[in-house]
Amino acid sequence: MTDVVELTRELIRIDSVGGGEAAVAEPLARRLEAAGFEVRAHAYAPGRTGVVARWGTGVPVTLTGHLDTVPLGGQDWTYGPHAAEVDGDRLYGRGSSDMKAGVAALVVAAERHARGPAHRTALEIVLTVGEETGCEGAIDMIAQGLVGRSRGLLVAEPTANRALLGHKGALWLKVIAQGRTAHGSMPHLGDNAVYKLARAVGAVEHFDFGLPAHPWLGAPSVNVGTVHGGINVNSVPDLAEATVDMRTVTGQDHAELRERLRKELGGETSLEVLTDLPAVWTDPDDPFVRALLAAGASPPGDHPAASYFTDASVLTTACGAPPIVICGPGEPEQAHVTDEYCEIPRIEKAVEIYAGALALLAP
Template sequence: MNEAVELTRELIRIDSVGGGEAAVAEPLARRLSDAGFAVRLHEHAAGRTGLVARWGTGEPVTLTGHLDTVPLGGRAWRHEPHGAEIDGDRLYGRGSSDMKAGVAALVVAAERHVRRAGPKVALEVVFTVGEETGCEGASGMVAADLVGRSRALLVAEPTANRALLGHKGALWLKLTTHGTTAHGSMPHLGDNAIYKLARAISAVETFDIGQPEHPWLGPSTANVGTAQGGINVNSVPDLATATVDLRTVAGQDHARLRERLQAALGAEAAVDVLVDLPAIWTEPDDPFVQALVEAGAGAPGDHPAASYFTDASILTGACGGVPTVICGPGEPEQAHVTDEYCLTSRIEEATEIYTTALSHLTP
């Protein structure tokens, strides 16, 4: 069996749903250390450990993936979620596509790279925790000064081995309104927080984001995702909250956007940041993009951006604002679904793409 496929199976068998990434990081750290990498572990929280591994001298290419997976969901699985069962070309299991297959392909490609004869570009491997909940692990690594400048960043998120050139940013906000409670039969004695929240939600609906549509990423968008308020029907509520999901494009200033939204809401609603991840974009003619395409990655095509955000929102800037490509063996539509699978042929293909592209880069 292909080495990267077998490693993917090993990782799927480790339950890292919403935590427990240390159990995934440890065998990867051993493999990379045995290959000659200098490995540093980063404990984000108890049992939640990521790693940074470096090999070679000079400015490296950074390879990254996340070790956590999302919960299984309420629907029963036909294939045991941590069984790593292979049926034909499909390898089933939670994290198979998102994104343990990508992590395995990166590790095997890195091992092959350092064994290859001749001059070789330096490598930095960054495996994070908590990506699914807002890139928490990557943020912690950057705060701890564990991620350095590099020449390019490769993110092995699921793209079916297509080279994608970026994704929108995410600015998630919490709106809070306060009032004064009173009996529901005497509302004039209270101050209804839900009415204030309703006005704030209406303001979000009509808010002008004020950003031209990006030629590839499309328009910036706003959506109210949740609204909560009150504790019982016969009381005037004194607290109400809502969450807002703003998706932004390259070059958009999140701090300014938040200020403009606060001005539109007025003093009735307080605004707090839940997630703040900038958009990522690399031009199609960048040499790093071309190296991956020439190595066998699918060309970006008419839809060259990912629909999801990635750790690149944190790592691209930490690496020096470098060219960034998202390219991994997982199937994008399999991320987070019941009976998630990845094609074993794509895992083998991704390993070859990464190995070949790295071999073509000048040290």
Template sequence: MSLDVLSLTRELVAVDTIGHGESDALAVVAPRLENAGFTVEIIEHEPGRGTLVADWHTGLDTPPLCLSGHVDTVPLGGAPWQHDPFRAEPDGDRLYGRGTSDMKGGVAAIVAAASKLAATRPRRAGLRLVLTAAEETGSAGARAAADRLRGRPAGPLVITEPTGNAVLHGHKGALWLSALAGGVTAHGSMPHLGDNAVYKLARAVGRLETYAFDAEPHAVMGAPTLNVGTFHGGLNTNSVPDSAEATIDIRTVAGQDHGSVLASLAERVGDEVRLSPLVDLPPVWTDPADEWAASVAEIAREITGSQDSEPRAASYFTDASVLTPALGGVPTVICGPGEAEQAHVTDEWVSLRKLAESVAILERVCVAWCGL
């Protein structure tokens, strides 16, 4: 069975999955996978927000190769689009629409490659597809599927997030925190009767500007980072605020423990503020010398014609933060047709050439692992 990756990408983009409706997008691909011979299960972590797990010959002696991508997308933004975000209009080599790069194009490549290969019979191993919901807001869909995946035999993992079809060997972790300060309200003309939560939070956040991580920069990922993204306090001008909250975005590197980072930051901000995690996704890293990871990188270079052999990592997080440990710490690479710079932007696009390349890469990787 052969599916056209361009048509499938367009069908997926036409389904609005901005923070909802992932099950509707999965309804586009589930029948095709079932017709190709996959056993399909959809796990909803909330109504209408499903994650698909599809198995094909997963009972062989060698554990199955896992291919994964997410079908949720981010809001369109306030700027007007020149191309309809849900029509996926081709223009030359570019296919425009929300999710074309991040990452319905990568999901379409997975389904197209897997469906084609399902017409054959593996000698060595099968395939497992995990197409997730709610990745953009902290991988809730992957978490919902993780319990079903733990304990099952599992081979390596490919995440088709946007990389321009380059192979990345990992990504930074994401630890997002809420910093909450409390106080006592009073009339703004009598501040001595209150306890100002904004002052408390401001003092704490100010200490973070010069915070230094107790971690050496990673050879490929670089250094961990910290950014205070929001700061809110009070309800009106003429009252002493009794509550204030900031949010903090920390990107960690391989070797850092999030529990230790949180403890260090709590000590830094002091007792006036309470820190609590909003998103807690660890970094992911596979040694580029790993035999399987090296073979995938070589396949990608051959198909794309790239001469770049330097190991690379992503600054963004992926569902690998959840799936890689759930699968037992398997070797993991990130390689997909989208462009990282197109993620979340107005008039997002993906290259038609790179969509075709992605299918070819995935086919070769699957053939090598499955023994087709």
């Protein structure tokens, strides 16, 4: 096995489902320090440590990935989820595609770059915690002032080594209706929160974003994901809540969007923000994109945007709105599934892509 594959296996063997990222960060920080990086730990919570590592002078290129993984699900795994088993060209385990292979590849590429010829572009490695639960680690990193300006942001999320140019934003909201409880046989003495919420949910279904579809990101969308209300069948409910998932495109102001939705829902409900992540998009002709393609990344093709959101939504402002490319060795369709795997040749190829692109960029 090559070094990057063995590193990926080492990371998969560490259980970081919904936490425990400190154990994943430790060997990566150690390797980056040995390669000459200045390493800073990001202590988000006990056992949940991220890494920011800097090498060189000047405005850096930023390589980023997350260290947490999602739960295993209820189905049995054919291959142990943390055994890092190899079968043919496939490496199995939770996080193999999403996204410990990408993290391993960017760290090995960073080592290669730092130990290469002189006059190399500066690098910043940002390894986050809590991405799967709303980019919590990246948000806290920025609040602590750990992330600086960048000339390009590479996100190693699973794309099968395609260079994707952006993704939609995510605005998740809770719609809250309040009323007054009473016995179910005397509803006139109460104020039914479920009825209020039902009227609001109907308004959400017909919400008009009022703008055309983005040429590549597509049209914004809205979905009511959950509805909860009441405590038992024979009581008038005094509280009802629904969650709303809005996916937005570049140019949409989330604060304005929330206000428009609030007015559309009327005065019977209130809104609470759960997640607020803007869309990101990069011009296909940007030199950062061209460098990655020249180094061997697959072109974006007819669907150049990721279907998921990434830490780029959070990092872009702190980094000074640099060009952003999402490109990682994982298989997008394998993210979060039972018997998750990554193709080993793609992991090795990702190192070549990252290191090659960095070598093509002027210092």
